Amino acid sequence: MKLYDYYRSSAAYRVRIALNLKGIAAERAFVHLRHGEHTQPAYAAVNPQKFVPTLEDGAHRLTQSVAILEYLEETHPAPPLLPGDAAGRARVRALAQVIACDIHPLNNLRVLRHLGTALGLDEAARNGWYRHWIAEGFAALEAMLAGHPATGHLCHGDKPTLADLCLVPQVYNAERFACDLSPYPTIRRIAEAARRIPAFADAAPEKQPDAE
Amino acid sequence: MKLYDYYRSSAAYRVRIALNLKGIAAERAFVHLRHGEHTQPAYAAVNPQKFVPTLEDGAHRLTQSVAILEYLEETHPAPPLLPGDAAGRARVRALAQVIACDIHPLNNLRVLRHLGTALGLDEAARNGWYRHWIAEGFAALEAMLAGHPATGHLCHGDKPTLADLCLVPQVYNAERFACDLSPYPTIRRIAEAARRIPAFADAAPEKQPDAE
Known part of the structure; x- marks a missing residue:
């Protein structure tokens, strides 16, 4: 397999954790988002959205990180990253999608750039935008996690699931943007526990070969 | 089953199509988003994100429409809404997620309201925002669909998949906002074909009991 990756992409970070957990060695191709390498024709031919990650198998x-995670789960089922029951899988997918659909896409680099170039927002206003959607999304996630009997050391029981694979990169990003995470003790507890797992720790942005 | 629904919610529209295709009769509870019923404590207790849809089984x-679609696929496998091969499933999920992650969440009601209330954008500027993300997302979708050998009458072959369930509501919304769809002939052709299927036609917003 070959992963088109960028160290700070939180969608790629999810896939790196999955590859590590499942013990899959993947060749890496680094696409420098801040230098605009993803917008070049060579990469647009690989991924029409011009996003990372792309996984070649x-x-x-x-393309699309959550579709990639589901593909890895189907083709490399051990260890499982989804629970054994349909309702549990639905819960894990919902937790993952709160992040993958309703937090991350509002706050990624292309949106922050659009807020600056098309709407003329300065950095403080862009950071306010970022923190607003983190607060909205994390408040819902905290409510979904804190009160639920299936929540364990991690989002669903004590073994990593797709929900944790999405949560840890999102918490990383939130910390990078200095978001106040004190209202979300369950999120913080779970992220801390997950980060201690080597497959998560080794996937962290600062550990990647293209980190700056 | 019981579906918490709103006729104009495109995420709920996806689930309505799935229920129709799979022949599942669900009780309906209508949550009026424009009247703010979703923000009331009664509904927040049902869905901590305060979004529709919610499905009770x-x-x-x-919660989360794509997680609900996967749950319905697992618990009511006929007719299948995902292909039989892992790579095909990954393609269908990626097409669905281009919409569910990278178009719809940028353009839903809460975001348009935030653009108005927090950033002071007038209606013309909000419509410009809307059309920008439709154009970005549909250009990528068109490239993913037009050149691919697996594209058929519908997004993946000739039978409905999760990709079509996401595409039809997004095209409906794009038309409502008067987006120019002429650059996307494959998207328009597929949406037209899918809309002629009764399960899709019956799920359309204007056919719902709460339509205004």
Whole structure:
């Protein structure tokens, strides 16, 4: 397999954790988002959205991080990253999608740039935007996690699931933008526990070969 | 089952199509988003994100539309809404997530309201925002669909998949906001074909009991 990656991409970070947990060695190709390498024709031919990650597996070229996680789960089922029951899987996918659909896409680099270039927002206003959607999303996540009997050391029981793979990169980003995480003790507790797992620790942005 | 629904919610629209295709009769509870019913404590207790849809199945309360679609696929496998091969499933999920992650969350009601109240954007500027993210997302989708051998009458072959369930509501919204869809002939062709299927037609916003 070959992963098109960028150390600070939180969507790529999710896939790095999955590859580590499942013991899959993947070749890496680094696409420098801040230098705009993703917008060049060579990468647009790989991924029409011009996003990272892209995962190549033989002749298959896979895009969208959550679709990639589901593909890895199906093709490399051990260790499982989804629970054994349909309702549990639905809960884990919902937790993952609160992040993957309703937090991260509002706050990624292309949106922050658009707020600056098209709407003329300065850095303080862009940071306010960022923190607003973190607060909205994390308040919902905290409510979904704190009161639920299936929540364990991690988001769903004590073993990593897709929910944790999405949570840890999002918490990393929130800390980078100096968001106040004190209202979310369950999120903080789970992120701390997950980060101690080597597969998560080794996937962290600062550990990647392209980190600056 | 019981679906918490709102006729104009495109995430709920996806689930309505799935229920129709799979022949599942669900009780309906209507949550009026424009009247703010979703922000009331009664509904926040049902869904901590205060979004529609929510699907109740016995003791299970399911949120996030794509997680709900996957749950329905697992618990009611006929007719299948995902292909039989892992790479095909990954493609369908990626197409669905281009919409569910990278178009719809940027353009939903809470974001448009925030642009108005927090950033002071007038209606013309909000519509510009809307159309910008439709154009970004549909350009990528068109490239993913037009050139791919697996694209058929619908997004993946000739039978409905999760990708079509996400595409039709997004095209409906784009038309409502008067987006120019002429650059996306494959998207328009597929949406037209899917809309002729009764399960899709019956799920359309204007056909719902709470339509205004």
